[in-house]
Amino acid sequence: MIDLVIVGAGPAGLCAAIAAAENGLKVCILDEFIQPGGRLLGQLHQEPNGYWWNGIEEAHKLHKKAVQLGVDIHLGVSVYDLQKAEKGWFVYSSDKIFESMCLLLATGASETPIPVPGWTLPGVMSIGAAQVMSNVHRVKPGEKCVVIGVNVLSLAITRELQLCGVEIEGILLPHPNLVSGESADPERVMQSLLRLSHLAPSPFIRFGGKWVTPKLAVQFFPKKGFKMWGIPIQVRSRVLSILGEKQVEAVRIANVTPSGDSIPGTEKEISVDFVCIAGGLTPLSELAAIAGCPFQFFAELGGYIPLHNEYMQTDVQGLYVAGNITGIESAKVAMAQGKVAGLTISKDLKALKDITKIEDAVKNVVVTRRNAMIQFHPGIEKARTELYNEFSRSRGKMISI
């Protein structure tokens, strides 16, 4: 029998596989996509020291290492059901039923869509879709684009689209509705933007330095937006609708007041051939629900989180989680968590050679989180502590098989 089946060949899944295989476990990874690497594949950003974080290269390195260690990777395989067996798990996939002692869910995240009138037109896609299309498939999604949704993910990916030669008309707010929520509120968006000043120091210092509070910043926000990497960021304009007959031809926009009301008479059309919707990320956790894992809601972590501890154990025996399914964070955190999961599983299956490695790996997750250049939410660390406390209250510190 397989010792460990991992669902998801992203940064968390691959690092868990490496750690487990290094301790002699028989590991198998299943992933729907055509290439291993998950969302790491699309990532491309420059770190403060000038080094380009190239997700494709990082994914290749992890993949190569996993294969060298004998990890069996099945691509293009979808997992649609899980059943607890007497000892271990049955994993139902589009290929066959896999049987394993332990199961790690490293399914990552999905993007939250923001419905906008006209959003079903061909040429409208999620910002992550545009990232995969341009950086992984190397196909330009269009020539000229507007991005709906001002957040850390949209800023980072818009920059990547610009590197591919896409002309960016601007990043604008969405229309307020039940789904867009705070992302349509200029002040809330400004507040989160000012936290990102380390990503592009000079424009933010020029801009944010003048108006220290989000409220003032929104009030005096320049009409044309301010530019970061030459991309106009507008928190005082919103997209009302997307226009086109058979595909995207334009967007209709309007200016908004600091409190987020559209200003009548300011509506105008901008011609673009594609639109990206950036609604943020939420943990992709259906399989954990199927497995019977309890959940708790943490806004800071991106939604409903399967209860787990810092060792990546869940409340269900033999079920583990790592990566963005445990909360939205950077790929580096996912990698560090994957390692913890791989070591914990090795320990639980009595295969771990050096027990001190687990605590080191857990510490490394905390350090990696603190050093992360892109913090998706300021309250992540606090939310994590709360989550782990909740877990210990319900189950005690470690579960053994």
Next chain:
Amino acid sequence: MKSMRITHHPVLGKLEEKREVKFTFDGKPFSAYEGETIAAALLAHGVRTLRIHEEKKSPRGIYCNIGHCFECRVRVDGKSVVRSCITPVTDGMSVESGMLNVSASMKGVKP
């Protein structure tokens, strides 16, 4: 139609040359790089509409591009509900837009 392929990228470098395969979309011949997805191959040729909505009859294309949303579903070699964004093109593949009788078949009506 000009190619949408990003042949030169300032950080990722030059696009690697790959073996070409042939496929058809609604009967028209297209080429793809071996191993790339149906959705990427069609977009590289400027094709954005992958199906017509079964009830609203509106054109639909790629939305999430990683297999979550099923907006890009097509028929491949007669098989329906194939996600074009995670399915690689193979030589001689026949891809058809949409699945026009889905509502009929879902209601149990013979298409």
